[in-house]
Amino acid sequence: MRYKPDWPEAAARWAALWEGRRLDRPCMVVTAPNGRGRRIPPPRSGEEKYLDPAYIVPAVLARLEGTCFAGEAVPSELLNGGWVATTYGATPRLSLETIWFEPVAVDWGTPPSFELDFGSPWFRRYEALHRAVTAAAGRNDFLVGQVCLLPATDILARVMGTEAFMLGLVEHPGWMRTALRTLTENWCRVVEHFRRLTAATNDFWYGIAGWARFWGPEPFVSTQSDISCMISPAMFDEFIVPELQFVGERFGRVWYHLDGPGAERHLPRLLSLDAIRVVQWVPGAGRPPNGPAYLDLYRAIQAAGRIVHIAVPKGNIEAVVRSLDPALLCIETWCDGPGEADALLADARRWAG
Numbered sequence: 001m002r003y004k005p006d007w008p009e010a011a012a013r014w015a016a017l018w019e020g021r022r023l024d025r026p027c028m029v030v031t032a033p034n035g036r037g038r039r040i041p042p043p044r045s046g047e048e049k050y051l052d053p054a055y056i057v058p059a060v061l062a063r064l065e066g067t068c069f070a071g072e073a074v075p076s077e078l079l080n081g082g083w084v085a086t087t088y089g090a091t092p093r094l095s096l097e098t099i100w101f102e103p104v105a106v107d108w109g110t111p112p113s114f115e116l117d118f119g120s121p122w123f124r125r126y127e128a129l130h131r132a133v134t135a136a137a138g139r140n141d142f143l144v145g146q147v148c149l150l151p152a153t154d155i156l157a158r159v160m161g162t163e164a165f166m167l168g169l170v171e172h173p174g175w176m177r178t179a180l181r182t183l184t185e186n187w188c189r190v191v192e193h194f195r196r197l198t199a200a201t202n203d204f205w206y207g208i209a210g211w212a213r214f215w216g217p218e219p220f221v222s223t224q225s226d227i228s229c230m231i232s233p234a235m236f237d238e239f240i241v242p243e244l245q246f247v248g249e250r251f252g253r254v255w256y257h258l259d260g261p262g263a264e265r266h267l268p269r270l271l272s273l274d275a276i277r278v279v280q281w282v283p284g285a286g287r288p289p290n291g292p293a294y295l296d297l298y299r300a301i302q303a304a305g306r307i308v309h310i311a312v313p314k315g316n317i318e319a320v321v322r323s324l325d326p327a328l329l330c331i332e333t334w335c336d337g338p339g340e341a342d343a344l345l346a347d348a349r350r351w352a353g
Contacts (some may be wrong), residue, residue: 001075001140002027002074002075002138002140002142002203003012003064003067003069003075003141004069004074004141005122007273008039009088009147009216010073010074010219012070012098013106013276013346014027014216015071016215016327017023017307017327017328017329018216018217018218018277018307019038019303020314020327020328021327022325022327023068023326023327024106024349025278025321025348025349025351025352026321026326026327026329026330026331026343026348027071027072027327027331028070028071028072028330028331028333028344028345028348029067029072029073029074029158029213029214029329029330029331029332029333030069030070030071030073030097030332030333030334030335030341030344030345031066031067031069031070031073031212031334031335031341032067032068032070032334032337032338032341033064033066033068033069033092033336033337034066034067034338035115035146036065036066037062037063037065037066037067037236037259038062038065038066038116039062040058040059040063041095041198041324043055045094045096046094046095046096046099047092047094048175049094049096049128049184050080050081050084050099051081051084051125051129052129052132052155053092053129053130053132054127055135056079056132056133056213057132057136058076060133060136063077064077067077067300068338068339068341070335070338070342070345071341071345072213072215072330073213074142074143074204074207074209074213074214074307075141075142075143076142076143076144076204076207076208076209076210076213077133077142077209077210078148078209078210078211079126079129079130079133079147079148079209079210080099080131080148080210080211081094081126081127082147082148082149083098083099083149083150083155083158083172084099084125084126084149085120085122085123085126085127085147085149085190086105086116086123086155086186086187086190087101087122087159088114088159088170088176089104089118089159090102090104090158090159090160092105092122093174098227098322101158101159102293103158103159103160103161103164104159104160105160106160106164106168107252108168108171108172108175108295109329111175111178112175112178112179112182113182113317114179114183114186116186116189118193127194128300130144130147130194130198131197132195132200134197134198134201135201136350137201137204138201138202139201139202139203140202140204142204143204143207143209143213144198144202144204144205144209145205145206145207145208145209145210145217146206146207146208146209146221146222147190147191147192147194147331149187149190151184151187151223151224151225151243151247152179152180152181152183152187153180153225153227153228153239153240153243154188154224154226154227154261155187156176156179156180156182156183156224157227162227162230162331166230166231169231169239172340173188173196173239175238175240176239176243177239179331180239180242180243180244180319181198181242184242184243184246184247185246186234186246187204188247188250188251191221192284195219197346199287201273202336206220206221207220207313207353208218208244208255210220211228211311212255212257212332213310213332214233214255214280214330215235216253217292219251219252219253220250220251220252220253220254220255220277221247221253221254221255221280222255222256222257222264223244223247223254223255223256223257223261224238224255224256224257224258224259225243226259226263227261228240228262228263229259229260229261229263233266233269236266236269237269238276240266241269241273242271243330244256244270244275245273245275247292248273248274248276249275249347250276253275253277254273254275254276254277254278255277256270256276256279256280256301257277257280257282258270258279258280258281258282259282259284260282260283260284260285260288261283262284262285263313264297267279267297267300267301267349268300269301270310271301271304272307276306277306277307278306278307278309279301279308280309280310281294281297281298281301281310282311284330287311289313289316290310290311290313290316290320291312291313291315291316291319291320292316292320292323292325294310294325295319296312297321298320298323298324298329299323299324301328302324302325302328302329305328307328307329307330308324308328308329308330309330310330310331311330311331311332311333312333313333314333314334314335314344316348316349317331317344317345317348317351318351320346321352322351322352322353326352331348
């Protein structure tokens with residue numbers, strides 16, 4: 001791999017993580033500036049930032065060239081906002097800060113119809129961006145990975161609006177179950193479409209690129225349900241678990257993004273699903289960062305035989321490594337330079353004992 005000369009060693013460590021084999025330290029995804037970065041001017045608009053290959057490809061390459069990928073860090077860049085490819089009639093709005101939808105009204109008296117349109121202008125624009133980045137990656141320069149989509153529950157909440165979504169769960173559960181099943185099938189079709197597109201020219205057509213760099217020796221998918229922070233365990237079981245079961249049956253192994261205190265109550269149910277192999281915990285705004293404050297949560301995940309994936313500030317890493325099973329632990333962190341990154345990896349070996 002062009003930006004990762006020691007990739008064979010890193011790939012072997014990723015394989016050990018998935019197999020639950022203990023090595024001399026946990027899996028460590030460590031990035032640092034290498035002093036060779038080129039300045040890229042900021043984007044002038046949301047559409048340039050999220051969808052313009054002429055801006056995004058040079059920016060991706062500049063960031064890769066300026067980064068040291070130490071430990072098991074995988075060279076990759078997130079192509080954010082892939083959910084604009086599946087708007088289902090809602091109008092996406094792209095600003096420099098975020099992407100949101102102008103929702104559409106739904107008719108509860110009519111069966112839901114969410115047809116997937118591979119020919120829509122928004123889908124084609126995102127597909128063109130993905131093709132451009134895949135071409136820049138070549139056969140094996142860097143990871144392209146899974147397309148950045150919102151799963152069924154989260155995209156439906158964007159398309160119809162959160163208030164209407166919550167109302168539907170309570171007053172129109174049959175309609176919502178049908179809609180979520182259709183959107184889950186569509187999500188799988190889009191993931192498979194981009195996998196085929198990427199695999200035609202790039203060796204790294206799976207894994208998670210960008211904000212959560214995660215890889216495996218065999219294919220897997222990543223998913224989430226941010227809307228789950230707003231619903232009870234009973235509703236999670238009724239509306240979201242079927243989506244996760246369907247995805248697990250289709251793809252086998254699932255990495256799950258568990259975000260914030262509102263989602264924490266669903267962890268026991270998640271850990272009961274065989275397909276969930278990795279849980280990434282994000283504490284949420286206003287809470288302590290990953291570290292000693294969440295050791296009980298991490299231990300619960302590992303006790304179920306699952307991998308804990310967490311982004312940890314440097315100062316909290318020692319306590320985490322000393323307290324958990326390194327065989328089921330992946331830590332992401334950042335350093336000020338390659339020398340500091342190497343020293344951190346050496347320290348992790350000592351802390352792991």
